Amino acid sequence: MRLFHGQRAWVLQRLTALVVLLLLALTAATLLIGPAPSYERWHALATSAPGAVLIVIFFAALCGHAWVGVRDIVLDYIQPTALRLPLLALIAFILIAITLRVTLTMATHFTVGA
Template sequence: MSRQASGIMAWAVQRVTAVYLALLMTYFMVHFLFNPPADYLELRAWVALPLVSVALVLFVPLLLAHAWVGFRDVLLDYVKLVGVRVVLLALVAFMFLGSGLWAFKAIVIADVTAGISG
């Protein structure tokens, strides 16, 4: 991919992820406004629904992709020293990687272990 096309790809990623995140947040707000869970078990049962669980699993990487494009663009635009920019991009990348792994552990592994023990 050429350097000129990378801006178009970043723009597309930012817009597509923003639409998904906005729709999902709207759905969550409306759902919890009109049908709040009475307790933790009811919330877990709702999250265990296939559509909701798939939406949540997609939420994490799409949120991280959206945030990465935003951080990357800000750093590319405003940090002029290449060495500082590379270090900052690496720190943000490691932070997002750690956040993604933590979210994966919290969503998927916790659900699997709860299913085994419960």
Template sequence: MKSATGLTGSGSRDWFIQRISAVVLAVYTVVIFGWILFHGGFSYEQWSGFMMTLPMKILSLLAILSLAAHAWIGMWQVFTDYVTTRQMGPSASGLRLVLTSAVIIAVFVFAIWGIQIFWAN
């Protein structure tokens, strides 16, 4: 029997990672919007100073990794649910491989770029 795997090889682990990553992204969003709300009319220097503090760099790293995992698991599920031979014929396997490869490359590039933005200086 062929094993269908997402990020971890287990549907329940993928489900758990997706929920944890959603919580991390929600916390990050609330922190960012909260700072903007309480610092109206801020300058680039204030924004940069806030974003480059160690707690925000760590939270941003967690958000980048969470978004990468969340996107990969979500897109893998969409491809396995909707890009099937039953719906698209024999070409579905090749299309799914191309789409999955594109998502893997995009998520990897996004994660490396995001990490570099916060930790390169």
């Protein structure tokens, strides 16, 4: 079994980049159209059901994208396996934690908002 795959990560990196780009464009378009951006408007956007789901998707895609990029840097520069595996595990932990934290925060907002 191979520990690190080639194509899967490459596809993941490109798909997540596309998702991040689309959601950034969508956010920009949302803010440009309609009333001037304010805290109330941000809050309303983030606590609406579609807004919360899109924010979670955005951070999940961002962390997935970052995983492939940081993994590539580690594979290039950190050669000893004894150092490499714990480092990769730490990075994966941090990225998963960020995604979970955002998901939980959004869920809380959504529950409170509802």
